[in-house]
Amino acid sequence: MRRHADTISHESSRNRHIATVVAALVLSAAMFASAFIMARFPSAVAPVVQTDVTMTKADRVLVLSPHPDDESIACSGLIQHALEAGAQVRVLWMTAGDHNIVGPPLFWRTAPVTPAQFRDIGHKRMQEAKNAAHVLGLSSNDLIFLGYPDGGLSDIFMNVWTSKPYRSGVTNAASVPYAESTVAGQPQTAMNLLTDLEQVMTSFRPTIVVYPNLIDFHPDHQATELFVIAALADLHLSPQRLEYVVHVPGWPRPLRYAPFVDAYAPPAARVLGLRQEVVHLTPQEVGVKTRAIQAHASELLPFATLVAFARRTEVFLAPADLTDRTDAVRTAKFFFPINRVGDEDRPVIQTFSVTDSAGGLQLSLEMGRVLNRLEEMELFLFPVPTTGGFGSAPKLHVIYRGGAATAEVSDLEHPTAKPVIARVSHDGTTISLTFDNALTGGRLQGFFLRIEKGPGRVDLTRSRTVWIGVVPAVS
Incomplete structure (x- = not known):
């Protein structure tokens, strides 16, 4: 009986030794992988000076999203912190995201061809945005859809102020075609879009405005920034401004789900000397952000890397504030x-x-x-x-x-x-x-x-x- 017990003890010891060796190998591999990532992508881990974003119950936060999903990708943590602080939050979507030719064939198994089918995409993506907003704790009264042309905001800002309205190449609409929009039927001109933004700002009087930064490569994101700046200048408003980035080639790294990794600003932000402001997320808040991103289900199949933005921090950029006295x-x-x-x-x-x-x-x-x-x-x-x-x-x-x-x-x-x-x-x-x-x-x-x-x-x-x-x- 004792010999049997000694055999069991010896085998148990050997198993523990094997487990220890395996654990050591796994740990070594993880350390090597981390070292490789730090060497290969130094911009992802280089130390920077960041200021924490703080909010109180006196704040009124206006988040502007060019498309349904940008608010979840870039601002989920900030929205959660604002609500926790007791602040009022409004999310405004510039477009319905209807210029989507990749997601529907994969998600809905239908390739859009007709204007009606593209408008149907807009309806579905706005519903996804509502689902994501509810995950974040927002109510329907906190949501504002404008529904201007996806992919057309830059052309509208540069070329279509008071002249003939812009006609979408996919929905064939020259006026906002969505009943969910607060401005349904509005002719699609820059003057009208600017007026719509100014009416929201005048009624809500935001103390914090969140919108895309100019280094974002997407034309709709760049145009959203221009419309926001124009509206603030027109109304002579000076809220705190936080700017975010979604579209930059080769960024973020690693381009995968990494909930225990800090977010970092694109290299261009450092080259241009843009100050960074950060929101820290708890594991629970990262989980909520992940679910909010996943609520945009039609975007996840073609763009599976969207969850790469679900990290333990969110980084925002302060405005450049260029003036005639800037160097x-x-x-x-x-x-x-x-x-x-x-x-x-x-x-x-x-x-x-x-x-x-x-x-x-x-x-x-x-x-x-x-x-x-x-x-x-x-x-x-x-x-x-x-x-x-x-x-x-x-x-x-x-x-x-x-x-x-x-x-x-x-x-x-x-x-x-x-x-x-x-x-x-x-x-x-x-x-x-x-x-x-x-x-x-x-x-x-x-x-x-x-x-x-x-x-x-x-x-x-x-x-x-x-x-x-x-x-x-x-x-």
């Missing part, structure tokens, strides 16, 4: 995506400065090289008067040809009107364009600017649309 080198960095800045063969901007005086607005651009006489550059200049009324302010389209002493200026809202002239001066590779007050509509609180090389050239480049504030002169 000219720093301002220039915001126009062109980082992967283009080092391309010396293109006329990328080296410095950008602004002078706003009684004589008008002067923009000075130091280019990477001199433009020859066969080249031209386009600028889209949208000024915001100090009195507001951005929607009805001029939307200027400027064409400058290399070496010319003037540039042609036309108003996009009056395309048949004869172009007028802006003065141009040169100093080496620096081009200075002066727009008198008659062109810009008077003294400004800021302006939107996009720069293009082209059109129709092989080396076409297009900048981001950047907001630059004008600091009032001290009398």
Whole structure:
């Protein structure tokens, strides 16, 4: 009997030894994998200075989501913290997410072809957004759907203010086609969209506004930022602003479900010097965020990596706050995506400065090289008067040809009107364009600017649309 017991004891000891060796091997493999990830993707773990986002019951938080799912991907933790603090929360969706040609064949086993089928996608995605919002603790009264064209917000901001409404290429609608929308039937123009946002902001009076950052690659996300900035400027509101990012190639890392990993900002945020603000999530809150993302079921099959955003932190970016007094080198960095800045063969901007005086607005651009006489550059200049009324302010389209002493200026809202002239001066590779007050509509609180090389050239480049504030002169 004792021999049998000794045998059992010996086998048990051997099993424990084997288990210990296996555990050691697994731990070593995990450590090696972690070391590999840290070496391969240093931006994911590099230390940064971050400020914690804090909210109280006195706050009113407005989250703006370009599509159904962005609010869950980027802001689930923030929404949970706001509700826990007793703050009021509203989530506003700019579009219904109806321009979805990948998800339906996989999820609903139906490939959309007709406008009615695409509108049906919009209805279903709005329902998914409601389901996700309820997971986060929001009620139906906290949700606002506008339903403007998915994939069309950038075109609307740049080209469709008070003219013929924008017609969606998938729903074939020129007015908002969804009964769930608070503005159902509204003609799809930039003026109407801006007015809709301003009405929400006027009634809710947010103390915190959350929306996409300009380094996000998706045009709808970029346009959402522009509409939000325009609305805040028009209404002269100054809430705390938190900006988020969803679409950046190769980000985040690791591109998989990693609930015990900290989130981090895209590399461009560090290059541009954008301050980071963070929300810390408990394991339970990460679980709620994961379920909220999963509620957007039609998006999970084609984009299974959406759960990669369910991490133990959420990182937001503070606004760039570029003004006419910002360093000219720093301002220039915001126009062109980082992967283009080092391309010396293109006329990328080296410095950008602004002078706003009684004589008008002067923009000075130091280019990477001199433009020859066969080249031209386009600028889209949208000024915001100090009195507001951005929607009805001029939307200027400027064409400058290399070496010319003037540039042609036309108003996009009056395309048949004869172009007028802006003065141009040169100093080496620096081009200075002066727009008198008659062109810009008077003294400004800021302006939107996009720069293009082209059109129709092989080396076409297009900048981001950047907001630059004008600091009032001290009398």
